[in-house]
Amino acid sequence: MSHTLTFNTLTFGDTWVLLRELPPRVSGIDKAVPTESTSATDQADRQRAAWMAAAQAGDQRAYARLLTDSVSLIRAVARRQGVPVDTLDDVVQETLLTVHRVRHTFDPSRSYDAWLSAIASRRAIDTLRSHGRRDRREVHDEFALDHHADRDDASAGAEREQEATRLREAIKTLPPGQREAVEQLGLKEQSLAEAAERTGRNTGALKVNLHRALKTLRDRLHGES
Amino acid sequence: MSDTSRHEALIDTLGAELMPVRRLLPPWRRTLGWLLAVALVAVVLFMHYGAGTMLRRWDAAPDLGWAACGAAITAITGALAAFVLAVPGRPITWAWLPVPSALLWIGASGLGCLRAHIPGMPVLDLHGANDCLIFIISFSIPLSGLMIWLLRRACPLRPVLTAVMVGLASASASASLLEICHNFDAAATDLLMHALAVAIVVVANMIMGGRLLSKA
Known part of the structure; x- marks a missing residue:
């Protein structure tokens, strides 16, 4: 079941991106032929699903391992969405908080990676939007900066x-x-x-x-x- | 604090406050729960109006029967699509699920205007058609509210699309319920009012439901 779903929601290219991001201890391989890497990713996915099932029952150790393992996955998804490197970790933090809040929505018979990727992708888009808004508000005018004196201390105060x-x-x-x-x-x-x-x-x-x-x-x- | 230690600190904190959670029921079971509420209303309407008029209409004009079937199936598939889409990681293609039945519903309703009228059955005037609009909207409000309340326990990452499914399911469920007490033949004014009512319900859900679900 989870095998099918992984392929429904993650494309072949995505699987490669995830593999590149995963540390060797998780994926079990460094550079391998696609079929082997796919099965290793699948196995890692099943392991994470099992940890989440344990976490839903209150297992703190499984939860800590799962979240630590999820960081690289979240970074991969955020990078794929075009999140700048300096804000990748904001996406990681937001995604971890969301995962914690909605952990009851995960169905252990399905792919954990697909579930996490969807949440990380959403948080990445939110981050991009909020940064976009902030950037639009900031004005870059070198002439003004050069020709206007700094405000005095009183107005700064x-x-x-x-x-x-x-x-x-x-x-x-x-x-x-x-x-x-x-x-x-x-x-x-x-x-x-x-x-x-x-x-x-x-x-x-x-x-x-x-x-x-x-x-x-x-x-x-x-x-x- | 470096980013790695920031993550570690957060993971430690989240781990420390971890409590066992009750897993969300599968979407099909949640859909059944919502359909049960619709079925209860249908039972009350059947007790009041009986099934005779509805069956006579369908017998005289099978296209009305097909339209009602399309509406009822759209209510089921739309609700299922909404509950599935509210779970992270489910493919967006689920949004297509109610489309075939919605086409049957719209197509058969439209065909009803083209054929000869059912002998002895009145055609609805504009005033009567207004009642249909009010019926569909007033039944859609509690049905949409119930579904949004249920969906807020999930995590709709695509709130607007999910809300469109909510609107479609509620409007089609209300149109199906209307069938029980709708003692009129199909007419262009009636069809127009039904379409307007469905559009109002879907757009209202898109605007308000989308906002409510995005905060979930």
Whole structure:
């Protein structure tokens, strides 16, 4: 079943791209004839599907191995979508978070690689779009840069103050858990252990909340400017 | 923090908060769940109107029967396509699934306007055709809402296409239900109203459903 689906959703060229990206310990080969490499990819795919099935049941070790293994796959998909090298890791982070959120949608009788590729591809497109929007907002005018004096310190200070106000406003609108993580870890610069003790949350939850909060803030501030 | 250690940190964190999850039911079972809701409405309508008029219409004009079959099959295939497309990694070609039955539905409905009228059965005027529009839209709203609610537990990576399937399934299900209490012969005004109602439901789903599903 998974063999058929892999070929339905991944083209032959895709399989080669994935193979190039996979470390030898995963694919089991470095450079091999297409038929052997295909079966090795298939085998690796089945292994990952089995890890995900275990992860759905709560197996943390299988989950960690799966996610570590998935990083190279996600990078391959993102590269194929035309994501620039410097933002590939943003796609990896976003995809890992999505995988975690929607892991219940994976059917272990089907291809894990096809499932992951679809999510990574979507997140890659999202990243490209958000960067496209940001690039369009930025103006590159060398003449203006050369002929206009830098603003004086007072206006720079006022601008910084404005930015700080916007950031404070954005933090206020975060959900309580995320706000708490930003305040304790980001603003008060407490260690994870201190913040965990103060808030009564475990360090894992605090890290996830901080990560999500930063993403939300980034989206909001870039969206407004 | 380097990118590799950033990933490792995130993987450690996600692993630490890993909880067992209840796997999503297969799309065909989720489709059956939604169709059950449609079937319940059909039972209520049959209890109220009976099947006599509907069968007499189909007997006198088989094209109306074919159109109703096309609508009912579109409801099933459209719902299945929506539930399949909401799972990551499924081929986009599933979106073609409701197309043949939709063509049968549209084609047979159109043919109904070309043949001779059924003796003794009234032809719908514009006012009556408005009722059809209201019927299809008002039944489509809860059916679309139910399906979008069910789909939000999945992960529709193509929200707009999935929402189009939702609209098509709900509109065709409503048109099938309308068949039970639609005591009129086919006419151009009626067909136009049906087409308008289906178009409104599909476009509304595309706009609103697409947004709701993209946040899922």
